[in-house]
Amino acid sequence: MLHTIIKENSYQDSIVLMLLTNKLNTIEGVKKVSIMMGTPANKDLFEGSGLKTPELASASANDMALVVDAENDGVMDAVLTEVDEFLASQATTDSEDTNESARTWSTAMKLGKDANVALISVPGTYAALETEKALDEGLNPFIFSDNVSIEDEVRLKKKANEKGLIMMGPDCGTGIINGVPMAFTNIVRPGRISIVGASGTGIQEVSTIIDKLGAGVTNAIGTGGRDLSEEVGGITMLDTIVALEEDPNTDVIVVISKPPAKSVRDKVLGLLRQVSKPVVTIFLGEKPTYHEKDLYHAYTLEETAKLAVALLNGEEIKALDETVEIPAVELKPEQTLIKGYYSGGTLANEAGMLIADGLNLEEGLTHEDGFILNSAGHEIIDLGDDMYTQGKPHPMIDPEKRIEMIQTAGDNPETAVILLDVVLGYGAHDDMATELAPAIKEAKENAKKDGRELLVLGTVVGTSADPQNLVRQQQILEEAGVIVCSSNNKAVRTALGLLGHTVKDEEKGFKVVEEATNASLPKASQAVLDLLNTKPYVINVGLKSFAEAIEENQGKAVQFDWRPSAGGDVKLQKVLYFLDNYVAK
């Protein structure tokens, strides 16, 4: 029996709605529930999931629409109570600072006239337009949103470059601007290393290892995953490197990316060779064989962090000690497989890379269906892939999919090792270790009953200053029987060691790379230097919790309670854009 509830003029962010959906699904007697804003697109989704009702027709983009498939009518009281309580707890926190929130750009800019960053976390289809407006207001856009087309990205990055601004993102999940955490970010000790990276969890793994090593990070600028593609040409990366060279708070620069397009690689490395500060690069997936003068090339994220800290401390650069302690366990002969279920995409990629290296796999590295590695039963899955996140929360927030995969892998008698990551920081789950612990325990116990020893190896990406507390999360996992390693690199190497494999590391020598270096370093724009050198003042377009994290860490933020322009009607949005930009001949 389908029940429909329309809450008029109750605009809620999609993450809030998905969390609420999860909550309602746990109510006894609820078979299925879906909550979305009543946009035309969402109504199609209702139809697709068999939850279309006639009442939905009246819902607008500003109305919250719930459709519940309940076993009986009595359940609806419980559902309504839960919804009201959930939203009321939202409202209490909302009402405290009504004066500081805006509904339009003009009000946002009045409230935050000295702002220099726009943190944009609106649905992807709207992100390009809001970014355009942010650039017009002279703000450096930080685009958390994904699903921005590459054409838009290129156009907007060129516009940012022309205006002397940098565009972070799209799909930029993390960042640190002058010590202030942006979006999903760890609280990393301030220090004299700065990072520019095209990968979110790559930045998180490197910056938290730097923190664990006692050093710190001032700026961690995300460029978005496509920045180093042929089309985008590394616009954000190049502008940021130039600015970090001039930034008085940065002594060591770290560059993180997937292997770039050839032409972009030449540009980026060409620029880095001119930079006077020591630089560490990692092009994840490549196994570098040499360093250059003041330009060091790393293989793993851990190595990247260690090189950066060594350079900062003026230490001699030596090959890393990559030996790992192999737990003494007796595996059954058929236990040969490694199964990795990651919430961090870059960590999954690193695991795939190391396993392929250690096992000498010729093929198997893939990017299909969320698989990073899928070879002869070994599998590394990125649960943050679109395939798993459409209409569902990210695995850093929602443990459900991972629990399911741990169960399946545990039941498989061929599984030797399960690899996991737990990512801490603002925006991540409050206590992911506790959510995963019961499933891990159960899988290990079931294996034991079956006469097998199932190993679970994990790494916690975080710092002691993170809201979740690194040490506590590690303890909870250890109590559940997880072998917690100090880095993802170590965890994967331990897993390989258990199966009798090792990754061969060659000592890297120095090499002189000849380049035509007649070009002089470009000058950074004042706006970008100011961005790196002062506490950010952020117009937070979208997710309110981001503004709270910024303010807790000495940044300033104006909350922009964003709703889709013109109720999400694309034709009207075009009309408005035409009128707003009309210039008489």
Add this chain to the structure above:
Amino acid sequence: MNYKTIDEANQAVIDKIVAGSPFLLDVVPAKSVIKELNGKVLLHAGPPIKYENMTDPMKGSCVGALLFEEWATTEEEARAMLDRGEVSFTPCHHVDAVGPMGGITSGNMPVLVVENKTDGNRAYCTLNEGIGAVLRFGAYNEEVVTRLRWMRDILGPALSKVLNKMDEGMNLNVIIAKSIAMGDEFHQRNIAASLNFLKEVVPYMSEIDMNEKDRQDVLVFLADTDQFFLNPMMAAAKVVMDGARMIEEGTIVTAMTRNGENFGIRISGMGDEWFTGPVNTPKGLYFSGFSEEDANPDIGDSSITETFGVGGMAMVAAPAVTRFVGTGGFGDALKTSNDMMEITVSHNTNFPIPTWDFKGIVLGIDARKVVSTGILPVINTGIANKVAGRGQIGAGTVNPPIEAFEKAVTAYAKKLGMEM
């Protein structure tokens, strides 16, 4: 267009609104200033509407007007004439006029003459009849018609004499500015302004030549009619917005009005064209014994006050009525006014609101902002019984349909050359 951008055009429009200076000059028979009313013609509120589509109260007002004008002697006769189409209709707005609720205006009704001294244009509006059984809510019994005749024969001429004794007429901006500081928002609450109006009138009332009984009746009527100033306010808003409309560019809303069937708006860049959508039914508090079931759909030209920036747009100015219109406490009123800032261009500092930290009333509803944010103007309104003649049954707030704004901005983009 004469302006480089829409923002520049809009600035020119709001500059004219700020510069507008409405003076009440006279009270005269409608047909003496509105030539269209010579003949069997009635004015009505809202965008154009056919007689058969009018709601019951507006039809009732028509019956009352026919009886008042003596075009018919009985209700049946009046209805027959109307059904046969012997009476033609024109929106008030098309002849420089505005009318509350049904807005039914006939040639012999007295109207206020308000001139915008800045632009020289004029606007007209009938006189407020008080509360209870009144024509604007569709009542047409003997009492109603008798009162209309008294207004024609006694009240109108008396006010005319008073106004003619003032050198320049009555400066309405002064009364509006004083009264907003006394807690009026000019749509639901006009008690301060009506008193201020009376204060201006009384010294002259004592000296004009008229029968003492009539003088007494006029003074009692003005003292009793708390909403008397609604009509001068409407004419003032109309005359100022029509002055601003002379800038024929931009996206500033220059009129909002309802006829019980459709809600119509005009924007500066589209001149006289109406953009409409079906009216909503107001939400608010009902007098005991009535509910939303009994409510007439939204009706009246009085939302010209919101177009100007008062009424629901200035909710925060009138804490006393926020509960009455069903918006809760002062915090809600403040929130409503703050929301209205998101769809307007600026503030009109001629009319500072003490309870809003002396910010001026909002200035210039930008149709683009309405469409973009989905935030709709808030209109304070009386609620009529859907059955003619039963009068007011409550008060509340109502929003225009967003499609009127969507149509307006789309049409303007097309006019400026956007390919659809």
